[in-house]
Amino acid sequence: MREIKFYKNQSGKSPVEAFLNSLSAKQAQKVIWTLKLIAELETVPKQYFKKLTNTDDIWEVRIQFGGNIFRLLGFIEEEKLIILNHAFQKKTQKTPIKEIKLSEQRKSDYQSRK
Numbered sequence: 001m002r003e004i005k006f007y008k009n010q011s012g013k014s015p016v017e018a019f020l021n022s023l024s025a026k027q028a029q030k031v032i033w034t035l036k037l038i039a040e041l042e043t044v045p046k047q048y049f050k051k052l053t054n055t056d057d058i059w060e061v062r063i064q065f066g067g068n069i070f071r072l073l074g075f076i077e078e079e080k081l082i083i084l085n086h087a088f089q090k091k092t093q094k095t096p097i098k099e100i101k102l103s104e105q106r107k108s109d110y111q112s113r114k
Contacts, residue, residue, distance in 0.1 A: 002039045007074070007085035007110055015106075016072060019087035023070075030065045031072070038082070052095060056104045060095065071095060073103035083110060 006014040020028055038049050038061060052058045052073075061072035061084065069091075074084035085106035088099055 002080050002082055004035055004039055004082045004084060007083050007106055009106075009109070010113070016084045016087045019072075027065050027068065027070070031063050031070060034061060034063045035072075052100060055100050056107060058100055058103050058107070071099070073099065075103075075107050083107075085110065 006016040008014045020031060023031065034048055038044050048062055050060050050062060052060050057075055058073055059076060059082070061074070063070040063072070068089060071088055071090050072084045073086040073095075074082055076082055086099060086103040
């Protein structure tokens with residue numbers, strides 16, 4: 001079983017929690033369902049959780065709800081701990097580079113303050 005935590009910036013705010021609070025109840029329920037699946041399944045299907053290529057070891061939680069596509073980005077620490085540090089609604093085919101770079105910056109910030 002994996003543990004999922006949300007990154008908090010230096011002032012104690014979590015960008016992922018802020019994003020989740022902006023979703024409708026049904027959208028948030030689908031995100032929570034997906035996170036539970038990732039935490040509990042030994043092998044998670046790539047449609048829900050996938051490592052992004054050409055990144056600093058960034059992983060992507062993939063959620064589709066109706067016509068909306070949501071992504072939560074983060075990294076794996078100590079094998080069973082997932083730190084999610086960025087979330088956004090995806091509107092293009094590929095994950096935008098600026099979203100990946102922001103996740104990488106937050107990963108670096110997390111590791112420097114740990």
